[in-house]
Amino acid sequence: MAIDVTARSARHTALLEDADRYLPGGAFGLFRLPDEVRFVPREGRGSKLYDVDGREYVDYLLGSGPLILGHAHxxxxxxxxxxxxxxxxxxxxxxxxxxxxxxxxxxxxxxxxxxxxxxxxxxxxxxxxxxxxxxxxxxxxxxxxxxxxxxxxxxxxxxxxxxxxxxxxxxxxxxxxxxxxxxxxxxxxxxxxxxxxxxxxxxxxxxxxxxxxxxxxxxxxxxxxxxxxxxxxxxxxxxxxxxxxxxxxxxxxxxxxxxxxxxxxxxxxxxxxxxxxxxxxxxxxxxxxxxxxxxxxxxxxxxxxxxxxxxxxxxxxxxxxxxxxRQPGVYERLHAVGNSLRDGLAEVGRKVGLPLHAPGEGPVFAPVIGEGEIADARDLARADARATYRFGVELVREGILFTPGSKMYISTAHTDADVDRTLVAAERALARVVADPS
Ligand SMILES: Cc1ncc(COP(=O)(O)O)c(C=O)c1O
The missing domain is CATH 3.40.640.10 (Type I PLP-dependent aspartate aminotransferase-like (Major domain))
Known part of the structure; x- marks a missing residue:
């Protein structure tokens, strides 16, 4: 089910308004989630993040990367x-x-x-x-x-x-x-x-x-x-x-x-x-x-x-x-989980009819909609930035958190079930991009 932001509690809305009042751009830096999917986190556990209304997100933002073991290990x-x-x-x-x-x-x-x-x-x-x-x-x-x-x-x-x-x-x-x-x-x-x-x-x-x-x-x-x-x-x-x-x-x-x-x-x-x-x-x-x-x-x-x-x-x-x-098998697993998600995203793209791929490595990569190999910043700039960003926003709406248009980070806490859930959400998100490319 896609998240319905109009169902935010009054308390949640008030917190977001206070963020805008006291923080420039309601943000800590470069990154502000688009208004339609913005939320205030309450807590993180493993691969999941929960907002102040208790909604659950599979978290591939991971605090912009540091949480390689997931939240609150x-x-x-x-x-x-x-x-x-x-x-x-x-x-x-x-x-x-x-x-x-x-x-x-x-x-x-x-x-x-x-x-x-x-x-x-x-x-x-x-x-x-x-x-x-x-x-x-x-x-x-x-x-x-x-x-x-x-x-x-x-x-x-x-x-x-x-x-x-x-x-x-x-x-x-x-x-x-x-x-x-x-x-x-x-x-x-x-x-x-x-x-x-x-x-x-x-x-x-x-x-x-x-x-x-x-x-x-x-x-x-x-x-x-x-x-x-x-x-x-x-x-x-x-x-x-x-x-x-x-x-x-x-x-x-x-x-x-x-x-x-x-x-x-x-x-x-x-x-x-x-x-x-x-x-x-x-x-x-x-x-x-x-x-x-x-x-x-x-x-x-x-x-x-x-x-x-x-x-x-x-x-x-x-x-x-x-x-x-340092435990045996940790990096093999990080690569394997990430690569299964990367492969799955490409498969979803084929199914829906958009050239979705995920350049990077298993533990960190970025979903991109666009044709052709990406070898440098100019290749990346030729991708469909608008559709790529829109796909990211739709994924967040589906409860899959990362920086729209940018990277997904994998943690040791992510499970095969998280990957499956993400791919199901990705198909719905991508279908919405196809149905309404605006
Ligand atoms: C490759 C790289 N170098 C440096 C930095 C800056 O690190 P920080 O945000 O901790 O200042 C970042 C942040 O994302 C990064 O991705």
Whole structure:
């Protein structure tokens, strides 16, 4: 049964009105559910979310990805409760934070040392600062369509703008100093030839290449990431992998393990702390050494700090999350559940007569309506964005939650029954898109 929003309780409606009164756009950031399916969550359990009226959603939003074990996993709840009883914050490296750094260091080949920060945006921002401090160069190269959070350097060309004009960078936000336009170079994802040429041409000023190894939902072409590694190494440019989404999600060792690529520095967030606020910059010891506070006062000291960085509650949640993810078969299952949903969505598309597919990987992918292969941001932009978004909204109406037009995240809590229920809902949702394409 589709959700009837006109049946919202008066209390629920009043909460949404208050959200609009006190929060800009009634939102926390980029994301606001369309009015017709907006709701206030009351609680989450496993793969399900419940709104304040008690309606149930199968949750593929998962807090924008971090909840890789689903909501309120008992081991995470216990670890956080035990830590809370011992103190919520110290501003000194606590045992859970030291152990979490050790785990990350063991999991990711590049992660000889770790600096905890508060968010994925901070992690990418500080990774780039480290690269500039290390190389003594100022510019960075990112890919068109790549998302690295909300920092000034990251908010360039997160989507294509007009005709191809690489390496020109287009700011996506008001308030970014225009001097930065010159500091960011844009290259096409999965186009090794163009990227290698840009790296070579700008090498003298280029500190880092930053890349989402799985760019949004677009997998890297064979040879693309190793090619970036080789070109950056050849020119003394650091390769920064943004593993905020892929870390501990595609594999225990993230994209570095899954795609077999090396890097100098990586940014982590989301799954690393299982839904509690913590992220990390991790990298080669000689690069990370630049943020050692004992260097303070020297010209190559790169400041990376934050009051709540390495928070012990979040670190305890992270450790408990990683302990679950380390169990045998976890990643096989995440991939299998996600891939059965991806295949099922494509099948529903064939049945209903729309080219629905789901580029990505089992644990994270995005339903897209459109013809043809998707290798870069321009291919993605050619898909039917309107129908894709509309399908997402109709799915939420059916009680299947994710960001319409964007990604679906899989958790260890999702069951085969969740997948079946989602596919039944998808057929109804897609049929409504066909019946009324407006
Ligand atoms: C690949 C990637 N990098 C960085 C970020 C920024 O992380 P945060 O939202 O925690 O600042 C995100 C957030 O979605 C992301 O997807």
């Amino acid at each position: 008992p081991a995470v709840v216990q670890a956080v409760s035990e830590q809370a009883a011992r103190g919520s914050h110290f501003y000194l490296p606590s045992k859970p934070a030291i152990r979490l750094a050790e785990e990350l260091s063991r999991a990711a080949p590049c992660a000889e040392q770790v600096r905890f920060v508060g968010s994925g945006s901070e992690a990418t921002f500080f990774a780039l600062r480290l690269a500039r401090a290390f190389t003594g160069r100022d510019k960075i190269l990112k890919f068109e369509g790549g998302y690295h959070g909300v920092g000034d350097y990251a908010q360039y060309s997160t989507a294509p703008h007009g005709p191809v004009d690489y390496p020109l960078a287009h700011p996506e936000s008001a308030g970014i100093p225009r001097v930065l336009d010159e500091q960011v170079l844009i290259a096409p994802f999965n186009d090794l030839e163009t990227t290698t040429r840009l790296i070579a041409e700008h090498a003298a000023e280029l500190a880092a290449v930053i890349v989402e190894p799985l760019q949004r939902s677009i997998p890297p072409a064979p040879g693309f990431l190793p090619g970036l590694r080789a070109a950056s190494r050849e020119h003394g440019v650091l390769l920064v992998l943004d593993e905020v989404v892929t870390g501990f999600r595609l594999a225990w060792g993230g994209a570095q393990e899954h795609y077999g690529v090396e890097c100098d520095v990586a940014a982590y967030g989301k799954a690393l702390s299982g839904g509690y606020p913590l992220a990390a910059v991790a990298g080669r010891r000689d690069v990370m050494a630049l943020c050692d506070p004992r260097r303070s006062g020297s010209t190559d000291y790169a400041v990376i700090s934050g009051t709540l960085s390495g928070n012990p509650l979040a670190a305890a949640a992270g450790l408990a999350t990683l302990a679950e993810l």
